[in-house]
Amino acid sequence: MDAAATETAAPGNGAPDYSGAGIDFERMGGPEMASAPQPVYKMLRDGAPILRMDNMVLLSKRADIDFTLRHPEIFSSNMDAVNIGNIRPMIPLQIDPPDHLKYRKILDPIFAPRQVAKLEEDVTALVQDLVSRFADRGECDFSAELAVPLPSQVFLTLLGLPLDDLATFIKMKDGIIRPEVFVGDDLEKAAAHRHETALQMYAYFERILDERERERRDDLLSQFLDAEIDGHKLSRNEILDVCFLFLIAGLDTVTSSLECFTAYLAQHPEHRQELVDDESLIPQAVEELLRWETPVTGIVRVALDETEIGGCTVHKGDMVAVMLGAANTDEAEYPDGDVVDFHRETNKHIAFGGGVHRCLGSHLARLELRVALREFHRRIPSYSIKDGVELEYTPNIRSIEHLPLVWESK
Amino acid sequence: VGVEVKVSVTRPPCTGHGRCYSLAPEVYGCDDEGYAVIENPEVPAGLEAQARLGAANCPEDAIVIEE
Numbered sequence: 001m002d003a004a005a006t007e008t009a010a011p012g013n014g015a016p017d018y019s020g021a022g023i024d025f026e027r028m029g030g031p032e033m034a035s036a037p038q039p040v041y042k043m044l045r046d047g048a049p050i051l052r053m054d055n056m057v058l059l060s061k062r063a064d065i066d067f068t069l070r071h072p073e074i075f076s077s078n079m080d081a082v083n084i085g086n087i088r089p090m091i092p093l094q095i096d097p098p099d100h101l102k103y104r105k106i107l108d109p110i111f112a113p114r115q116v117a118k119l120e121e122d123v124t125a126l127v128q129d130l131v132s133r134f135a136d137r138g139e140c141d142f143s144a145e146l147a148v149p150l151p152s153q154v155f156l157t158l159l160g161l162p163l164d165d166l167a168t169f170i171k172m173k174d175g176i177i178r179p180e181v182f183v184g185d186d187l188e189k190a191a192a193h194r195h196e197t198a199l200q201m202y203a204y205f206e207r208i209l210d211e212r213e214r215e216r217r218d219d220l221l222s223q224f225l226d227a228e229i230d231g232h233k234l235s236r237n238e239i240l241d242v243c244f245l246f247l248i249a250g251l252d253t254v255t256s257s258l259e260c261f262t263a264y265l266a267q268h269p270e271h272r273q274e275l276v277d278d279e280s281l282i283p284q285a286v287e288e289l290l291r292w293e294t295p296v297t298g299i300v301r302v303a304l305d306e307t308e309i310g311g312c313t314v315h316k317g318d319m320v321a322v323m324l325g326a327a328n329t330d331e332a333e334y335p336d337g338d339v340v341d342f343h344r345e346t347n348k349h350i351a352f353g354g355g356v357h358r359c360l361g362s363h364l365a366r367l368e369l370r371v372a373l374r375e376f377h378r379r380i381p382s383y384s385i386k387d388g389v390e391l392e393y394t395p396n397i398r399s400i401e402h403l404p405l406v407w408e409s410k
Numbered sequence: 411v412g413v414e415v416k417v418s419v420t421r422p423p424c425t426g427h428g429r430c431y432s433l434a435p436e437v438y439g440c441d442d443e444g445y446a447v448i449e450n451p452e453v454p455a456g457l458e459a460q461a462r463l464g465a466a467n468c469p470e471d472a473i474v475i476e477e
Contacts, residue, residue, distance in 0.1 A: 070423065070470070105443070112444030113428055283432065348429065348469040355470075358425040363444060 018057075018312050023047040034393035037297060038338060041326035050312045056319040057312060060326035062333045064309050068301055068322050069355035072097055075301035075320055077357050082300055084176050085194030087202075090245035091238060097356055102229045107242070107360055110220065116363045119154070123368060126153055127375040135379040138409035139386065141402055142262050143255070146376070151254035151368060155246065160219020161208065172201050173251050178394065198244070205243045209236065246361075252397055253296055254365050258372055259400040260293035260393075261286075264340075266385045266405060274342055276381040279374055285342045286369045291349035292340050294325035295398045299353055324350055383407035415453040416476040417461045419446045424472040430464030437461045446472070 023043055027033065033040050044051065044060040051058040059065050068075045076096050079089050089095055092103035109115060130149060134140035152166055161169075174181060175197030179190040209221060216222040224239045234242075265272040275285055303318045314320060328349045329337040352359035359365070385391065386404040393400055417437060419430070426445045430438040437460045439447045453461045465473035 066471075108426065108443035108445075112426075112442060113431075113440055114442065114444075287429075345463070346466045348467050350469050352427065354425070356422065356425055358427060363428060 016311050018048070018050050018052040020048040020051045020053070023051075031393070033297075034395045034398055035391065037294075037325055037398075038292070038329050041323060041329055042338075044323065045326055045330060050310050052312065055315075055317065056321055057309065057314055058321045058323065059309065060323045060330075061310075062327040062330040065322040065324070065327040065350070066354060067309065068320055069350070069353065069357075072100075072301075072356050074304055074307050076304050077299075077301055080317070081302040081319065084248065085191070085196075085198035086241075086244055087198065088237060088241050090248070091241040092360065093245055093249070093357060100356060103238075103242070104356075104360070106227045106229060106234070110223070111360050111362075111364055113363045116367050119158075119364070120367060120371065122157065123154060123371045124375060126150065127372050131376055131379050136409050139404065139406045142405050143259055143399075143401055143403045146372065147255045147258040147262070147403070150258065150372060151251045154364070154368060155250050158220055159243075159246070160212075160217050160221055168204070169247070169251070172197055172204070173247050176201075176248055177252050177397065201244055201247060202240055205240050206236075209239060249359070250361050250364075252399065253359075253361075254368050256295040256394075256397050256399040257290070257293070257365065257369055259403050260295050260398055261289045261369065261373065262376075262405070263385070263391055263400055263403060264289060264293060266383055268340070269382070269384075271340060271342065272377070272382075275373065276377050279377075281342050282370050282373050283366075284344070284347075286366060286373065287347050287349065288340060288342050288344055290351035290369075291328045291347055293398065294328050294349070294351045296351065296353075297325045297396055297398060298323045324353065380405075380407050414477075415458045415461055416451050417448055417453050417465070417473065418451055418476075419448055419473045421445050422472070423470040424468075425470055427469050429467040429469065430473060433467055434460035434464035438464050 027040050027043060041060055044058070049059070049061040050064065059068060077094055078096055079086075079094050081094075092100050092107060095103060127146070127150060130146050134145050140146070148170065149166065152169055153163065156163055156165060156169065176194055179193040179197070183189040183193045209225070212221045212225055216225070221239075224234055224242065227234050265275070275281055298321050301320045301322070303314045303316055303320060306316050307314050309320070327333070328351060331337050333348070352362040352365075383405045384407070386406050389402075389404050391400050391403065419438075424446050426443065428440065428444060430446050431440045437448065437453060437457050439449055441447050461475060465475050
């Protein structure tokens with residue numbers, strides 16, 4: 001038994017308790033945690049804001065989470081924190097400062113608002129095309145027909161890959177993010193499937209990079225081949241490790257956000273009507289829905305040294321899981337945090353994480369989310385979830401694999 | 411002379427969330443990498459509320475307002 005657990009073993013002696021005595025663990029692992037996690041976050045903040053489970057410490061107060069994310073020198077985002085089948089660290093997420101900054105210097109300008117804004121016209125055309133395919137039908141599966149293809153196609157276009165590769169792409173990212181879909185709940189099989197998929201991803205990008213090596217194009221991969229850090233070109237492995245992260249981080253997160261947002265709007269017609277009546281509210285609505293839904297519920301860091309959070313000893317090698325969704329609904333930050341308000345004056349959510357690893361693609365994600373909400377509601381201002389359908393959310397990254405919507409077609 | 415408001419931001423803690431320059435573009439700008447820049451640290455009269463709005467919405471608490 002470790003020191004922290006020993007110290008907290010005797011109740012009533014005034015020593016703080018980090019074991020979660022008094023909270024309902026079943027709610028944490030159950031479907032509510034995926035479909036409607038906000039009350040579960042509250043249970044955690046009230047009953048176990050710092051919760052130790054074996055070698056993991058789970059945080060659900062904004063202040064503790066900020067502290068963790070703002071100290072990468074103690075709480076590392078390296079490969080020990082998350083292993084999803086990759087054989088080298090994903091760049092830049094799994095690189096700690098100071099090297100981290102070198103990669104962000106190259107990547108930040110590509111994903112800065114000024115650059116991203118240039119994509120608005122293309123993204124708009126893409127959404128219009130996808131929506132036009134089902135707008136007159138009176139129903140759609142929002143997931144399969146918009147939420148999944150939109151970020152994947154934006155990504156393919158950005159990297160300069162053929163649209164024919166869409167299915168391959170989606171299969172690769174699903175093989176990493178949710179291997180259970182392919183091999184069931186056996187953890188060993190899942191790990192093997194992830195590893196196998198990872199190797200396929202490296203091989204896929206190797207092949208394309210070979211092509212670009214022979215002939216540059218006007219795309220990101222070509223740009224990476226010529227990019228320099230302190231006079232050195234990026235190595236082939238470095239480029240592969242960036243691509244790996246893009247595929248894992250850039251597709252599923254936007255898909256999940258679109259699904260969570262649309263499910264919310266389908267079930268809250270008064271909020272939806274606000275957007276239909278006034279499109280200029282959409283940017284704020286995106287921020288508020290990011291706060292409330294927080295599609296990426298939590299992220300993990302690993303302690304590089306023994307330290308302490310709120311009195312709880314954290315040992316070297318411990319995992320520290322920060323619940324971003326709990327931070328975003330913490331009443332210490334938002335007195336009315338359980339109210340969804342598109343006119344909220346103060347919203348400093350960390351749905352994109354915080355600290356140096358703040359989501360590189362956040363500005364692109366925002367663009368896709370804003371354009372999708374705008375164009376979808378222009379064509380389909382009123383809709384609901386198909387009768388009798390019970391939405392199923394996936395845990396951790398809150399995706400809704402089938403989101404059937406119906407509306408009155410003209 | 412009215413109340414003088416000064417505003418500053420440093421990197422880090424600014425990590426480029428972009429909340430300030432989205433909400434209050436007359437006070438906060440954005441460099442080529444997406445990080446906040448302030449061209450005029452002495453907030454012009456009439457823009458004080460904008461300056462405060464940007465600071466209040468910073469997820470990293472990176473903006474300092476002196477009044």
